Amino acid sequence: MAAEIIDGKAFAADVRARVAGHVAQLKGQGITPGLAVVLVGEDPASEVYVAHKHRATVEVGMASFEHKLPADTSEADLFALIDRLNADPNVHGILCQFPVPEHLSERRTVARIDPAKDVDGLSVTNAGLLATGERALVSCTPLGCLMLLRDRLGDLSGKEAVVVGRSNLFGKPMAQLLLQENCTVTMAHSRTQDLPEVCRRADILVAAVGRAEMVRGDWVKPGATVIDVGITREPHPDKPGKTRLIGDVHFESAAEAAAAITPVPGGVGPMTIACLLANTLTACCRAHGMPEPEGLTA
């Protein structure tokens, strides 16, 4: 294997430590950043993520507000909670865990959240601010990927970047961030013709599709940096009853060609939660008219 493995877990720990330092300072001034996480229904995977987020929030010294609502919660009741959180000065960030039950709409839910507290960066306002190059709250996973890329490559100007996947949560904001860094950006998706050939152009290859091991080693340009965002959970081949996580990239073969690659787990995933905390800190600083934390925004 040739590639260096990008340790997202260690990098995320560093981000969280930096966030904790800022939080301690703010607390000295009587301000405690607060994050509210809303979970509707009882999806087991979501429960695990929400528990992770709660622990990480408390660990950096922030206030964590967890709101678990039953699966049959009406839109009116969900919106009433969001309205209360929007108005609560102790809450600086609001995240509604997705997916929400069928009878609710993610789009309408996101639209209800005050854009200044939209730490997922999903609102039309934040997406528009990012696209026009203005100060936004940026979706946590792309922000985490950008931090890893800057750390590894420094200046990204002129690099060929290919983003596979075009979701509002990841692909689109990732492409916007790379464009802002002066990359030449290609967005690929399910209708892209000859995806392997498109991927082979990339100095920076980012895969966020949700198809286990789709990106093969011969899709990777020698020396490229490969960021694997995809997460597929499947039964563990050796441990009955257990599951394991698989990325969108076939790790062994891609690592032969790449100069650097993120693993799954331990790559992008931990950065998502670290950046959620960073965004909450950023939203808190903005709410109080204070300077933003350096190195923790886009």
Ligand SMILES: NC(=O)C1=CN([C@@H]2O[C@H](COP(=O)(O)OP(=O)(O)OC[C@H]3O[C@@H](n4cnc5c(N)ncnc54)[C@H](OP(=O)(O)O)[C@@H]3O)[C@@H](O)[C@H]2O)C=CC1
């Ligand atoms: N590590 C982390 O923190 C996070 C991980 N994820 C993971 O990233 C993955 C993507 O998430 P998300 O963006 O929300 O997913 P979506 O399902 O919203 O989007 C998937 C994208 O992949 C494209 N796609 C599907 N099949 C193919 C194919 N055969 N070839 C090329 N492109 C294809 C789709 O194209 P089209 O638009 O044409 O349908 C779509 O744009 C998932 O595995 C998810 O679990 C997501 C968020 C955070």
Ligand SMILES: Nc1nc(=O)c2c([nH]1)NC[C@@H]1CN(c3ccc(C(=O)N[C@@H](CCC(=O)O)C(=O)O)cc3)C=[N+]21
């Ligand atoms: N409103 C909303 N915003 C999100 O950002 C959001 C969401 N809903 N719903 C679900 C997806 C998925 N997601 C992940 C977060 C952390 C890890 C993570 O920490 N992964 C670890 C492994 C964790 C494990 O072992 O299960 C890793 O890759 O190393 C993964 C995925 C955020 N999402």
